[in-house]
Amino acid sequence: MTDEQASTDKDEHKGSWAKLSLVALGVVYGDIGTSPLYAMRECFQAEHAVAASHDHVLGVLSLIFWALAIVISTKYLIFILQADNEGEGGILALAALVSSNDTQNEYRRWVIFTLGLLGGSLLYADGMITPAISVLSAVEGIEVATPALDHFVEPITIAILIGLFLFQKRGTASVGTVFGPVMMIWFAVLAGMGIFQLIQAPQVLTAINPVYAIRMLSENGLAGYLVLGSVFLVVTGGEALYADMGHFGKQPIRISWYYVVLPSLLLNYFGQGAFLLRNPEGAVNPFYLMAPGWALYPLVLLSTIATVIASQAVITGAYSLTLQAIQLGYSPRTTIRHTSAEQIGQIYIPLINWTLMFACIGLVLGFRSSNNLAAAYGVAVTITMVITTVLFFLLTRMRWNWPLPLALTVSGIFLVVDLSFLGANLFKISNGGWFPLLVAGAAYTLMSTWMSGQRLLARRIRERALSVELFIADLMNDPPRRVPGIAVFMTGNPVGTPPALRRNVRHNKVLHEQVVFLTVTTASVPHVRLAKRVEFEEIGEGFFRIQISYGFMDSPHIPLTLATIPTDQLNLQGEDVTYFLGTERLLATERPGMAMWRERLFAWMARNAQPATAYFYLPPDQVIEIGSQVEL
Template sequence: MPNINGADKQGSAEKMRHGSSEGALTDGFERMDSLEREANHVKGLEQNIYPKVVTTAVTLRLAFQTIGIVYGDVGTSPLYVFDSIFPNGISVHKTADLLGATSLIIYTLFLITFIKYVFIVLRGNDRGEGGTFALYSLICRHANVSLLTKHNPEDRELSGFKLEEDEAKYRKPSRVQRLLESSSTAQTLLVIFTLLGTCMVIGDGVLTPSISVLSAVVGIKVQATTLSQATIVGISVGILVALFCLQRFGTDKVAFMFAPCVLVWFLMIGTIGIYNICKHEPGVLRAFNPYYMYEFFKANKKNGWIGLGGVVLCITGTEAMFADLGHFSVPAIQIGFTSIVFPSLLAAYLGQAAYLFKNPDAIGSTFYKSIPGAIYWPMFIVAVIAAVIASQAMISATFSIIKQSLALGCFPRVKVVYTSKKFTGQIYIPEMNWLIMIMCIIVTAGFGNTTQIGNAYGICVVAVMLVTTSLLTIIMLMIWRTNIFLVLAFALIFGSVELLYFSSVLYKFKDGGWLPLLFAGVFLAIMSVWHYGTVKRQEYETKNKLSMDWVIGLGSNFGVVRVPGVGLAYTKLAVGVPAIFSHYITNLPAMHSVLVFVCVKYLPISTVPEAERFLFRRVGPKAFGMYRAIVRYGYGDTGDDHEAFQSILLHHLKQFVTSNSLQMEAAATVADEDQAGKQLESSKLSIYPSNTSIVSCDNKGICDEGMAAETEAAFLERSIERGVVCILGQTELRASRDSSFVKGFLIDIAYSFLRKNSRESRLALNIPSEKLLKVGTINYI
């Protein structure tokens, strides 16, 4: 299809802009072109808008899958936790060291993972979606603070909004809500904080495979002492490549392949732990007494505080429980953790501590040396498999968080593949899969040991937890209206513990701790630049949209030949005619007999049911054959292939035309009839009756108004049969000459680079090339 290129003409465009004049038709015509007043759902599609109840069988199936996907990371932490706590060996205070460290591990798991995440944070899900953006979207729906997405009043009629707002709309805004809404600084900080947490999750997705696989493979040196570290690293890299090649098969298939292996892993580490407790030191059970934490810090002082950076590794992967929630469900995750994961981890850590009581020199390879010799090699194989699976947890979480960022306009366009027909949250992102793989290889080969990777890992883990604690505190105050004393207890207990851990991991900044901050900085810059460019582009299109006076002045044929068929013109505007329309009709001598402006918008809710997804209205009089379709998605919604999307869209448009057109025309004339009549008279327009002649085409493809009288619905049906073409604007954004250096760099270099290296719009919308017409422009901002 042709690609029309050119630049917008600034001077002559003034009379076309929205601000120029909508004078003569201010109220009368806005009734016919106002999304807030006229747009309606297609009649008869309101049923089945809520998700089906998940059965017990499905919940148990998902709980089984969580063992393989969600808990692989936290389950493999026993491979390296004790070695990270005591990198220089156990001190002379052996009892205080081992009982204190074990007590810290027990209560860290219990407090952070069991209490905070399993029974509090999971409640903060956004209708089944978890992660940093899910928390942010909840805040945005209950307060006007969103800098990422803007929604119109009619969006609040969606069930995703109404289900939560029906109870809250009669309550006065809380002080936190008023503070956030009145302070642009607070809103900006909230966005930055959210993006920072997202970037840390991505960094976590890079470091988890590196440390998990390397810590498992390095255990081979316990038996094969002649192997060099370079060989260990090479084997680890090979395993990582194989892991990322498996991702394309999808979480559902991978989970069923991995879950039995991880289940065996948990049962084995739990059994070995119980064996070591009984054989070496049953007195290790004293670690359940929190007093020994005090003894640990008293004996080790500063080294005890530094050792917290190793203790925190026992909760690595905890954030995956929340971030991976869209792949599973809250009950499934809770069942998996409480029944299998938590008991097995407690037994494993207690068993290792019991073994170290009798063999303190084993620190450095504690896990493998504590394995009974008869089952060493089977356990080694299971450990390597479990480490590979552990990586899957954060890879899946990374895919989920990137999809949410993409939907809310904070990440360059990438391909999102939905890998399961049963569970819509299970996805695969090819570009990010290979990028993370390359980064994992660089980290594994570059550091070559688990100590420095662990230092970097700890910063990612605690930083994400601090973000989650902060956002959830806002939700508890503003949305849940939790008792203030409970909120203070939540913030003080979990916030102080996490800050203490964060101070410890930051101490190791020079020894690898800089890496996650580098990751976060790079991804934060990418997301910020992309969002800045997207916002500026949206502002330009809104400012330069065409006035309806100008469109109406062209007449129903717009000064060009109207050919049979339907044109779907994609635009970012939910209201008004995009400026690219004038460029299109200026450069092409023909236009389709039916033109539909399609605006695909994402809202800060997890999902929009199909019955509520589409809004329609006419653009101009009926004779113009122009419509607007607003297609609304949640950030957790799956995308259809273009053929299916086009079929559904046109089906709903036909329903709109046949069911709602007369009612809307009546509504447009009843209210303030005298004023509307005067305005319509002054503009020489009239409301067309249902049998009015509209744009029609003869056998030669030449179209004219009034050539044949037929109903609007029949004409639309015949136009669809003639073919559908997608019209897509290919806009190049450039900074104007009077722009500052910073703006010029952000737009002309940074944003331009990201656009050129991200997926094309047509690929993101799944539009086939043979049905595409591109209209190119250059916009100076």
């Protein structure tokens, strides 16, 4: 390769990173990028706030600076982003990565998956609060511009949220390219507002000294500690940042943070601090009050657009989380629509969409202001961050083989910070923090019940299963009539005979010329290459065994996958292929397994799950379902 070619490739690589970094601004940093709307205000206006005195302003700014430096710049950007599952991030992907090497210790695997489930459940709660508090805090700027319009804040907020969720079925691909440039303008405005105030009170920059943060915590007792619950609002987008890694890669996310997002956020927070040093009474809404009067309405409009973009990122994250949960066996199948032919990650899940919409509207009507919502915000994310740190420690020991002292030191520092924020946020529970915990508890109950129920159902079916070899041998002693065509029996047990096959032979007295036992599994990696996706085995007497393995971010399209099998023995693309599915009617019993109420809940979830025909893209006119009754 010549020097000129190397230079060209390097320039193209930089150009690709620059483009991805720009787009990442609109997806990855929407949540954390709109925190200046309410974070600083809550430190001086929330129930456990402190007065906006000179020392308190500097102390809060110092806490904000070091929170961003330790939690985001160091923990997530340097360490957690290294914990990628073949490029994918997020707490479920991390749990799958940690457990993938541990095939011996069943109890440890259970603990890891439980932590992943709990973290995922908490993120659903965060996905409900983020759009509500973000849009509401932006629209509240109307109160600052024209106080007489304050009674229009809630209706406008609800109208924007309804429009946002109605738009989801169209997909985000068409507007995704404008998110980055709009957020670039947003961060430029944040920086500009901050610089204008800093020029008038540059002494506020001394708050970078950690001594101010230490004094804030040591000299104010419990009040100084509880303000951490509001300071935490500046880092609430950390988990979203990690979850969206698979869309852009590590380097563009880091470039966006260090060169654009972090400087803009710090300039704005310190600008708000400079404004409060001169106008302590402005603590009621320092973000809007420090703007010149002529800029208020344009700023409200830009803030609203920015919060809609931030909300879009959270909603998309909820879709991705649900897809991972379904593929990993934590959630029943539900309707998933792909909204882009080019990008597999562009999906729309109606059930999640409408659940989030009604939850957001309920939060706006119930809490009525972003101040009240801030009391509920942060509890779920802090617990998720603690879980992420614990899983990261397990990863460093089980996969990366770090020495114990090093793993304990790095994870221990992060855990101390996380637990400090968690302790402060626990005081919010009675003021609204109960809501995300309630949502997370409900989501965890559903997902853990589904996972446990699936295992129990598989065990019950195995108890009655007959090995394939014994079944074929017995069948050949008195062979039934063979009919033309290929019968594909889907089964979760690759070594047992599918109950649907035994019933078909028993009642219809016929057997297809070629019979395929098809098992679909999900690997603990996001994607499985086509070359390694299918295992094919000929058993004999016209019987075949096929095992398909998908990644937890792959689309399980069975007909397309079967078409890739390189064999002349089976033509699985023709219309003479019939798919036989076993549908079980589940009955809750007193047998040892799960609690009666959980068995009933699992049976209800199974009845309402999306049919396998649609989920696996099976042709409806080539599917036969054979039912049976199973006592749990």
